[in-house]
Amino acid sequence: MASDFGLSSEYTGDCLILSTTGYINSDGGDQILAKIQEALARDINRVVINLMDSKVINSIGISFLIESIELLMNAGGRMVFANLDPSVEKALQIMGLFHFAGKASSVEDAHADLN
Amino acid sequence: MAWPKRHDFSPPLRQDRHQFSQVETGMSHFTKIDQLFVHRKAFQAGFDSLIHAGTLPALAERFASLLRRHLRFACVDIWFKAAEDLPWVTLSVDSESCFDKEDPFRDCTMESSAALRAPCRELSFSFAVEEETCFGIIARRDTADESLDQGDILALQMFLQTLSNAYQVFITRQQEKEATFSLNTRRLQINSLVDAGVDLFAARDENTLLALALQQAAALTSAASGRLTVSRDGQVFKTYHFPESGPPTENPPSPNQLKSDFEFLGDTFTFLLFDKESRNGTATFDETDQVLLTGQSRQVKVTMENRYLYRQSMEQERLRQELAVAASIQRALMPTTFPRISGYEIDGFSRPCKEVGGDFFHCIPMENGRQALVTGDVSGKGIPAALLVSTLHAALHAYLDSQLSLAEIGRKINSFIYESSTENKYITCFIGILTSATGELEVLNAGHESALLRRPDGSIDEIRSSGLPLGIFEDNPDLQPERLRLVAGDTLLVFTDGLPDAQNESGETYGLPRVLEQLRAPATAGELVRRIHKDVQRFTGHAPLTDDLTLLAAICTQPCPAATGDYYSI
Numbered sequence: 001m002a003s004d005f006g007l008s009s010e011y012t013g014d015c016l017i018l019s020t021t022g023y024i025n026s027d028g029g030d031q032i033l034a035k036i037q038e039a040l041a042r043d044i045n046r047v048v049i050n051l052m053d054s055k056v057i058n059s060i061g062i063s064f065l066i067e068s069i070e071l072l073m074n075a076g077g078r079m080v081f082a083n084l085d086p087s088v089e090k091a092l093q094i095m096g097l098f099h100f101a102g103k104a105s106s107v108e109d110a111h112a113d114l115n
Numbered sequence: 116m117a118w119p120k121r122h123d124f125s126p127p128l129r130q131d132r133h134q135f136s137q138v139e140t141g142m143s144h145f146t147k148i149d150q151l152f153v154h155r156k157a158f159q160a161g162f163d164s165l166i167h168a169g170t171l172p173a174l175a176e177r178f179a180s181l182l183r184r185h186l187r188f189a190c191v192d193i194w195f196k197a198a199e200d201l202p203w204v205t206l207s208v209d210s211e212s213c214f215d216k217e218d219p220f221r222d223c224t225m226e227s228s229a230a231l232r233a234p235c236r237e238l239s240f241s242f243a244v245e246e247e248t249c250f251g252i253i254a255r256r257d258t259a260d261e262s263l264d265q266g267d268i269l270a271l272q273m274f275l276q277t278l279s280n281a282y283q284v285f286i287t288r289q290q291e292k293e294a295t296f297s298l299n300t301r302r303l304q305i306n307s308l309v310d311a312g313v314d315l316f317a318a319r320d321e322n323t324l325l326a327l328a329l330q331q332a333a334a335l336t337s338a339a340s341g342r343l344t345v346s347r348d349g350q351v352f353k354t355y356h357f358p359e360s361g362p363p364t365e366n367p368p369s370p371n372q373l374k375s376d377f378e379f380l381g382d383t384f385t386f387l388l389f390d391k392e393s394r395n396g397t398a399t400f401d402e403t404d405q406v407l408l409t410g411q412s413r414q415v416k417v418t419m420e421n422r423y424l425y426r427q428s429m430e431q432e433r434l435r436q437e438l439a440v441a442a443s444i445q446r447a448l449m450p451t452t453f454p455r456i457s458g459y460e461i462d463g464f465s466r467p468c469k470e471v472g473g474d475f476f477h478c479i480p481m482e483n484g485r486q487a488l489v490t491g492d493v494s495g496k497g498i499p500a501a502l503l504v505s506t507l508h509a510a511l512h513a514y515l516d517s518q519l520s521l522a523e524i525g526r527k528i529n530s531f532i533y534e535s536s537t538e539n540k541y542i543t544c545f546i547g548i549l550t551s552a553t554g555e556l557e558v559l560n561a562g563h564e565s566a567l568l569r570r571p572d573g574s575i576d577e578i579r580s581s582g583l584p585l586g587i588f589e590d591n592p593d594l595q596p597e598r599l600r601l602v603a604g605d606t607l608l609v610f611t612d613g614l615p616d617a618q619n620e621s622g623e624t625y626g627l628p629r630v631l632e633q634l635r636a637p638a639t640a641g642e643l644v645r646r647i648h649k650d651v652q653r654f655t656g657h658a659p660l661t662d663d664l665t666l667l668a669a670i671c672t673q674p675c676p677a678a679t680g681d682y683y684s685i
Contacts, residue, residue, distance in 0.1 A: 003339070004358035023358055025339060026392040056330050058337040059300045060392045066296070074169040087314070094303045096295070 003027045006053075009035050015046045015114055017107060021053040024088075028054075029064025036068045045077025048110040052083035062095050069100050078102065080110035154270045157185045158277050165281030171195060174285055175206030175250070178278050182254055183209075185274070186267055189260070194220075194251035196241075203251055220251045236262050242275055244282045307335050308410050315418040322355075324422075328415045329357045329386065335411055336373060336404040338388035339397075346383045373400040375412040379419050386412055438470035438498070445471050445501050448508045453478050456486060456551045458603075460640035463490075463667035464648060472663035473500025474611050475507055479515055481548065487515050488547040490667050492563065492611040494540055494584075506535045507542055507585075521548055521596040525559045525582075529594065532586030541584040545609050547669075554601040554671055561585050561594055564612050569634050571604030601671040606643065608634055613664035617651050620658040625651055640668040 005028035006021035016039040018032060036047055047068075069079050080102035081092065092098060104110035161181045168174035179191035190209040196202070203220075220241035237255035244250060256263065263271075311331050318324035329343040345353040376385040386408055391398045445467075453461040465474050473493035481487055491507050493500040510531045514524045525546070532542055543563040549556050560566065562584030565577040582594030601607070610630070617625040633647045644666050651664065 004360055023333075025337070026394070026396075027339075056334050058334045058392065059296075059303065060337050060394060063296065063394055070169055074173065087310075090306070090310070091303055094306055095299045 007031045014044055016044050017048045019050040024054050024057040024061035026060040029061040033064045033068050040075050045072050045075040046114045047079045048082055048107055050082045050107050051088055055085045057088050057091055080104055080113050082107045082110040158273055162277045162281055166284045172206045179207045181274055188254040189257045190255050192253045196249045198247045244279045304335055304407055311414045312418055326355050329355050332386055332408055332411045333357050333388055335407050336388055337392045339390035339392050341388040344385045373404055373408050375408045377412050377416040379416055441471045441501055450477055454480055458673040459551055460670045462640040462644045464644055465665040467663045468660035469497050471501035474663035474665040475504045476665050476667045481515055484551050486549045488669055490609045490665055491542050491544040493542050503536055503540055521557050521559050525594045529585045529591040533589050536586050541586040543584045556601055557596050557598045559596045566609040567634055569606040603671055603674045605671045607669040609667045611665040613662035616662055617655050618658055618661055619655050625654050640670045643668045
């Protein structure tokens with residue numbers, strides 16, 4: 001399948017920061033989930049997802065994010081979204097993700113929120 | 116093989132002690148019941164723990180932990196099979212044990228007497244929790260530990276019932292989550308469709324709009340990718356891809372496609388979406404997806420129509436503003452006040468039938484106390500006519516300041532208009548040069564309506580055209596000025612054809628007789644002009660003016676000294 005999704009990750013202390021680019025669909029969601037599972041295996045349960053360069057998300061991508069949030073919550077952790085495009089923010093809002101995850105206007109704010 | 120029905124090992128109630136104790140176990144009733152009561156709290160605590168497991172592996176892990184803790188199993192391995200034709204999936208494995216045969220639990224169900232026979236140290240059985248859904252469990256105690264007795268088997272059965280109940284809760288929660296997700300997805304889709312129109316309308320240009328529309332369509336239907344083509348007469352001249360890299364291959368085309376198209380201003384816009392995504396890989400686009408894509412496609416069409424109409428409306432507004440400016444400029448070309456000339460009254464007005472008109476009038480002061488009384492009527496109306504009025508205005512000012520004769524001025528202006536105008540454009544024009552001191556009036560009528568001259572005795576003379584309108588041909592040889600002399604009481608009325616041709620709602624024209632009637636009644640120049648204007652308005656009623664209307668009146672109010680020279684007698 002064609003995909004323009006890109007994912008980069010870095011660990012800052014005990015926090016994983018994921019930055020995405022492009023369409024968050026099944027492929028993108030799966031990659032995010034895999035990164036979070038890797039982090040949990042390293043006992044890292046706090047994650048910032050920087051969505052600055054992702055302007056589109058579909059429901060399958062969102063389902064992977066929900067699963068990621070559940071995994072983190074089951075491990076006593078938390079996820080915070082940063083730099084949300086208004087349309088993506090609205091999609092996550094409607095799908096109820098902000099009942100279980102935070103949002104912040106920057107990665108720094110998200111990191112501060114987790115700490 | 117058919118999987119057994121789900122077991123129902125309901126926990127015994129106190130009043131059922133006796134009945135429960137009748138189960139043939141080989142143990143004393145007291146001992147069995149006491150053992151169950153020892154585990155009673157463990158059943159409840161275990162259930163509480165199990166129902167909080169977020170995932171199936173977590174549920175299995177917690178159940179294995181219960182068995183290890185309360186039934187002293189050294190190893191507990193748990194597998195799961197979702198349906199009869201699906202393979203076993205590992206959920207929780209303590210030991211290195213693994214399947215060394217295709218199905219280790221075949222014929223080892225809870226119903227088989229061999230599965231849970233005490234005394235033993237190791238159990239291996241499958242346990243159905245749904246019609247086709249089973250857990251497979253292998254549990255064993257260390258060789259040093261004692262064998263399982265019937266009490267342990269009963270307790271295990273109670274724990275299995277706890278697992279079964281917890282699994283039902285787990286499944287119910289999963290279904291609730293799926294239902295909530297599905298409901299929220301529908302809300303998201305409806306919201307996205309509603310918002311699409313607003314977002315699309317705000318797009319800065321059509322390329323951005325169409326790229327955004329395709330992106331929204333793909334997200335709306337969970338398509339992996341999409342393409343939007345714009346074609347005319349079957350020829351595609353523009354293609355948009357989402358993602359921009361586009362579908363990987365078109366040969367062979369993906370059978371999992373969704374299509375919708377619409378036409379706008381002769382172009383066909385075709386949405387084509389590929390590969391609907393699901394958590395299990397791909398799915399097939401369904402009717403809902405088709406409805407969504409069709410809805411999105413209509414939104415795009417409506418947005419494009421609205422943007423088109425909006426642009427049209429903006430363009431019209433811009434033109435209206437430009438016309439207002441043009442009208443203002445044109446008004447500035449014509450007088451709003453008239454020079455005070457001893458012994459004469461001069462007045463006039465011009466009313467265009469559109470924002471700008473093709474009529475012109477003026478009273479232009481010249482050297483030696485002379486005044487040029489001018490009215491002109493450009494063929495056609497609107498902006499083209501207004502432009503030619505400007506040309507006439509410039510030419511008049513240029514040549515009237517010269518020392519040329521009126522005949523020469525007429526020829527010069529004719530050539531100038533001829534060179535400046537397009538084909539079929541010309542100007543009818545009346546120029547009267549009045550020498551106020553003597554009452555001498557030299558007139559040139561180039562194809563214009565006859566001017567009217569009311570004499571003091573009430574008679575009315577016509578000053579007819581002596582040549583063709585200006586600008587029709589390069590030369591206008593018949594254009595010859597005429598000379599006459601105004602005396603006290605003379606009223607000169609010059610007008611364009613918009614006056615006699617003004618129509619009322621019945622299509623009746625105002626006509627020359629009404630003009631003559633107005634001219635006959637005594638009045639000052641200002642009164643005459645206003646009275647005629649008012650009478651035309653009364654006559655036309657609510658009918659719109661079909662032509663520009665212009666009047667210029669000059670009245671000689673006092674005797675002039677006798678002038679020398681020849682004067683044309685009308």
